[in-house]
Amino acid sequence: MTRRHRQVGEGEHEGGDPLAAALEAFAAGEPVCVHDAEDREGETDLIYPAGATTPEAVARMRNDAGGLICVALSDAVADAFELPFYGETVDHPATEGHDVAYDDRSSFSLTVNHRDTYTGITDTDRSLTIRALGEAASAPRETEFASEFRAPGHVHLLRAARGGLSEREGHTELGIALAEAADLSPAVVVCEMLDDQTGGALAPADARAYADRHGLVYLEGRTIADRLG
Known part of the structure; x- marks a missing residue:
């Protein structure tokens, strides 16, 4: 267990601390709901540890969340796998800007x-x-990435910012921060939660209600950034 995880968790979960509850859930392989910020994407993502993602979890993301299912990797892992940013690799005018x-x-x-x-x-x-991907991320230098994975494929990869939450506060970095604080492999699955009625992002109140109905933890991104950034 990391020092940061001990600091966050001791004596806080019983008092209703959502971050401590999220770390406990993550460590048990359960998903959490994370809203980034109203002045950012304004979206709530359903986030799982990559290593705990079963076929049932994929089905839940498809049916209950409805957004794009992506795997976020830490910058160090992405470096080890020699993964580029898509926009810097594809030579096409659409990638400019x-x-x-x-x-x-x-x-x-x-x-x-x-x-x-x-x-x-x-x-x-x-x-x-x-x-x-979750298993490979736990020992990236021991993985022959091209021998194990092929591209293109059906799982989108995301690269976290080199500076983590100090540089960027997207769901990629928020999810990686949770995984690392829970002593898990720095690889998480993120999927945006959409509203079936409007077609837009699920409102935070509705995302919180979904989390309550299903016994999941709901977190604001600011909570993660302030305490794990």
């Missing part, structure tokens, strides 16, 4: 399938790829 209001750059890297998958898109195939 990242003119979105909420961020300076995109975290997207390659899309991959594990080489033992068939089409790569089924719940079983995607969970296999995701769990393998």
